[in-house]
Amino acid sequence: MAGFIGKEQHSIDEKGRLMIPARFRRRMGEDSSGNPSFLYAMKVPDGSIELYEPHIWAEKERAIMKLSDFNPDERLLKTLLYESLDGVDVDRQGRIALSREFLQHAGIGKDVVIVGASLKLVLWSPDVLRKVVHDNASRFQVLAGRYF
Numbered sequence: 001m002a003g004f005i006g007k008e009q010h011s012i013d014e015k016g017r018l019m020i021p022a023r024f025r026r027r028m029g030e031d032s033s034g035n036p037s038f039l040y041a042m043k044v045p046d047g048s049i050e051l052y053e054p055h056i057w058a059e060k061e062r063a064i065m066k067l068s069d070f071n072p073d074e075r076l077l078k079t080l081l082y083e084s085l086d087g088v089d090v091d092r093q094g095r096i097a098l099s100r101e102f103l104q105h106a107g108i109g110k111d112v113v114i115v116g117a118s119l120k121l122v123l124w125s126p127d128v129l130r131k132v133v134h135d136n137a138s139r140f141q142v143l144a145g146r147y148f
Contacts, residue, residue, distance in 0.1 A: 003027050004116030009126060011110050016103060017095040018123070024116060025094050029053050039096060043084040043105045046132070049098070049123040051088075056119050098123075 008021045020028075040057040042050045052060070064081060067074035088096040098108075106112075107125040115122040115129075124132075 004118060004121055006116045008114050010112055010114060012098070012103065012108060012112055013095075015097065016100065017091075017097045018112060018114075020090065020094045020096060020121070021114060022094065024114065024121060025090075028090075029055060037090055039088050039090060041086045041088050041096075041098065041102060042081075043102055044122075047106055047125070047128050049102055049106050049108075050117075051096075051121040051123065052119070 004024055004027055006023065008023075010019055010021065012018055038054055040052040040054065042052070044050055064078060067078050069075050069078070086099065086102065088098065090096055103109075106123060107128050108123065109125070111126050113124045113126050113129050115124065
């Protein structure tokens with residue numbers, strides 16, 4: 001059951017590990033010992049990293065599996081998706097280790113903003129998120145009016 005809502009700023013430790021905030025861990029599915037154990041991490045073209053629980057990613061996987069390897073556009077989409085995907089274990093302290101490639105993709109150094117976005121967690125460099133929000137603040141009302 002998902003329902004990630006809110007925003008928190010945390011730090012990446014010297015080993016590239018990020019502590020998933022307790023309020024988000026409480027919303028995550030658990031393994032047999034009662035701890036969250038695995039997430040899918042995806043580099044997103046907007047410069048963020050999205051984290052998905054396995055049961056949420058499974059829905060996306062079903063859609064991806066319907067794409068044909070014989071259709072060039074569908075094959076390209078699969079390639080781009082899987083090239084951007086990794087699996088990360090959640091340790092007993094609630095940390096995940098992000099690769100240098102993923103951290104560089106998102107421009108994340110020491111600090112990271114974790115945004116709860118319902119079915120996923122989105123990781124941003126604080127500077128990049130601030131710029132995205134600032135540069136697009138005037139579009140909020142138009143976008144909200146179009147989709148709500």
